[in-house]
Amino acid sequence: MLQSLGAWAVLALAAAPLFAQSGDAAKGKALVESSGCLSCHRIGDQGSRTGPDLSEIGDKRTAEKLKTSIVDPDEEVLPENRYVTVTLKDGTTVKGRILNHDAMSVQLIDTKQDLRSFQTSAIRGYTILTKGLMPKPQLSDEQVTDIVAYLSSLKGTEAP
Amino acid sequence: VNLGVLRPLVLFSLAGLLPAQVTPDRLLNASHEPQNWLTYGGGYASQRYSLLTQLNPGNAKELKLKWVYRPKYTEKMEATPLIVDGILYTVQNSEVVAMDAATGRAFWTFHYAVPPESNQYVMVVKGLAIAGNTVFWATYDGHLIAIDAKTGTALWNKVLVDWHKGYQLNVAPLVVKDKIILGPATNEEGANCWVAAYDVQTGKELWRFYTAPTSADEPAARTWAGDSWKHGGSPIWVTGSYDPDTNLTFWGTGNPNPGWNGDRRPGDDLYSDSVVALDVDTGKLKWYYQFTPHDEYDWDSVQVPVLAQIDWQGKPRKVMLWANRNGFYYVIDRTSGKFLLGKAFVKQTWNIGFDEVGRPMKAPGIDPKPTHGEHVLPGTQGGTNWYSPSFSPSTGLFYVSSWENYDAPTSKGLIEEWKEGGKYSGNGRPPGAPRRARGAGRGPLPAFKTEEEGYGAVKALDPATGQQKWEFKLVDWTESGVLTTASDLLFAGSKEGNFFALNARDGALLWHTNLGGTVASGPVTYLADGHQYVVVCADNAMYAFALPE
Numbered sequence: 001m002l003q004s005l006g007a008w009a010v011l012a013l014a015a016a017p018l019f020a021q022s023g024d025a026a027k028g029k030a031l032v033e034s035s036g037c038l039s040c041h042r043i044g045d046q047g048s049r050t051g052p053d054l055s056e057i058g059d060k061r062t063a064e065k066l067k068t069s070i071v072d073p074d075e076e077v078l079p080e081n082r083y084v085t086v087t088l089k090d091g092t093t094v095k096g097r098i099l100n101h102d103a104m105s106v107q108l109i110d111t112k113q114d115l116r117s118f119q120t121s122a123i124r125g126y127t128i129l130t131k132g133l134m135p136k137p138q139l140s141d142e143q144v145t146d147i148v149a150y151l152s153s154l155k156g157t158e159a160p
Numbered sequence: 161v162n163l164g165v166l167r168p169l170v171l172f173s174l175a176g177l178l179p180a181q182v183t184p185d186r187l188l189n190a191s192h193e194p195q196n197w198l199t200y201g202g203g204y205a206s207q208r209y210s211l212l213t214q215l216n217p218g219n220a221k222e223l224k225l226k227w228v229y230r231p232k233y234t235e236k237m238e239a240t241p242l243i244v245d246g247i248l249y250t251v252q253n254s255e256v257v258a259m260d261a262a263t264g265r266a267f268w269t270f271h272y273a274v275p276p277e278s279n280q281y282v283m284v285v286k287g288l289a290i291a292g293n294t295v296f297w298a299t300y301d302g303h304l305i306a307i308d309a310k311t312g313t314a315l316w317n318k319v320l321v322d323w324h325k326g327y328q329l330n331v332a333p334l335v336v337k338d339k340i341i342l343g344p345a346t347n348e349e350g351a352n353c354w355v356a357a358y359d360v361q362t363g364k365e366l367w368r369f370y371t372a373p374t375s376a377d378e379p380a381a382r383t384w385a386g387d388s389w390k391h392g393g394s395p396i397w398v399t400g401s402y403d404p405d406t407n408l409t410f411w412g413t414g415n416p417n418p419g420w421n422g423d424r425r426p427g428d429d430l431y432s433d434s435v436v437a438l439d440v441d442t443g444k445l446k447w448y449y450q451f452t453p454h455d456e457y458d459w460d461s462v463q464v465p466v467l468a469q470i471d472w473q474g475k476p477r478k479v480m481l482w483a484n485r486n487g488f489y490y491v492i493d494r495t496s497g498k499f500l501l502g503k504a505f506v507k508q509t510w511n512i513g514f515d516e517v518g519r520p521m522k523a524p525g526i527d528p529k530p531t532h533g534e535h536v537l538p539g540t541q542g543g544t545n546w547y548s549p550s551f552s553p554s555t556g557l558f559y560v561s562s563w564e565n566y567d568a569p570t571s572k573g574l575i576e577e578w579k580e581g582g583k584y585s586g587n588g589r590p591p592g593a594p595r596r597a598r599g600a601g602r603g604p605l606p607a608f609k610t611e612e613e614g615y616g617a618v619k620a621l622d623p624a625t626g627q628q629k630w631e632f633k634l635v636d637w638t639e640s641g642v643l644t645t646a647s648d649l650l651f652a653g654s655k656e657g658n659f660f661a662l663n664a665r666d667g668a669l670l671w672h673t674n675l676g677g678t679v680a681s682g683p684v685t686y687l688a689d690g691h692q693y694v695v696v697c698a699d700n701a702m703y704a705f706a707l708p709e
Binding site: 079080082098099100101102103104121128130 | 604605606607608609610632633634635636654656657658660669672674
């Protein structure tokens, strides 16, 4: 479910602590860690790199935006969090988060967290996905509030 | 007299002096010297079409890098180089260089310190001109400098405009007969601009045609409300063309000032966003056509006029081909100025048609609003901009770099009080209003955006109908000029950093390389030591390609 947790949205630099403060961040952390969210998302040195990194999401998005990203993940998806499906000439497909593309090639990080690059001349085509990147989670309002409280607390750490 | 001794001296003199003399006749027939590139547009018709065929669709994939020239300045290179009998001349920021076109090694450099404070945007120069043994450089800070093509020393240095008054020189001059023709630009500073001719020997001004009025008595002043003509701008950003049959030179003009708010200047605002046809000997206006009357979108008509003879309704006709920043492709009779065709070459929403004389009919409801108004297509950067297009007599097609599916919210702000040398854009923020996000309205970064969110493309158009024959899609926008050859090759580049060769007949990709920086100039081709080269600038470097030895 929390593979749904999208930072898939617009940067909003101002924090909105009131909503976040009403939840239990510790419960939210437990939910994130137990619910498979980290199979796509990364927080600190835990989790997958295939989805948006949430390590500093509390600095980047308001609590309101975080809530929307959880309950309605298609509402707003940042372009840099889009996925791309590449279809090779033998018909197989490769899916991953788009990192770059131009007229001649496309670069992505695939679901195995491998960095991949494809010449457009060597593939049948590719499609950039802007919707349906994660399912809507089955969460109670209280659980959502707890998760938002936890995410809002993620401010990152200073680089060594 | 020992003729055996003298003969080598005579031959040396001929070889050393005559070939480098770029006579008016050579300039007139520049397109018949495909080994050279003698004017900004590759000839007075500005077709950017070369008769060279050593490179062709069969061997283009073998192109290899031959040399790189990297000036010491960091601005992107927008200049089109000149090539004269094996010597390549180009310019960047404060320096002109002459180099061996086969090796990229410099013969000389000429330095003139352009004051950085004269730079209102990016210190770019579109190129040089040559006549006789003299190279002409119009500097950003308003000087016209004549440089000895053999030694790189200045012959004379004239101040044409005062940059403190909101002027700059950006264009590659156009030499016709005994005249150097060019004009100044103003970057939204309300300085009224002009096209003028200067004597090639002395730099003395011979005539001047104002593109924005200088007197209430001028007919053009009546197209501006009140005295708004006094700060009308209408800059010259790119080089014009010349038709020897009519002795007319054609120049595109930029937007009126204040650019994004026309409330103070109701009317058509002549001669902004127009093409003006001027007699080369006198500077008198023969005709004009205004592409965007009363512009509030910054749709400069600063495209290069491409002159061609095409089949028009069953008869050959001398025309001007023009893909405009406002998203429309035009065909104009270049002798009379008659409007023949206007057809959108990208998606557009501002125009619902033309009247019988070619005046556009604006769609209702798209005028700029005080803040974040209706979206209009094309957006401010337009369907194309100053990037040189190409016409190939071989394929019979017109080629243009374009921005497709591109929109931006229109908006207009406060009109600043005009102050000499200050901004006069009509885009000022009301007191207390939040600062606009940089790049707002241009959509997601190219690395992630979809085709529906806009893309760059090289488009091939039927010149007589404007019908698109093919397009080569890019992801990012493009600022590249286009080059075509008699072997039906097309060269162009992109902001993505790619430089590529296409089949000019169908747009098929034949070869490409990643140069790692924006291609913002027009590629050119020439012969050196018997080999055909193609050179292009990307970011702040120039790259030369040829077939392996």
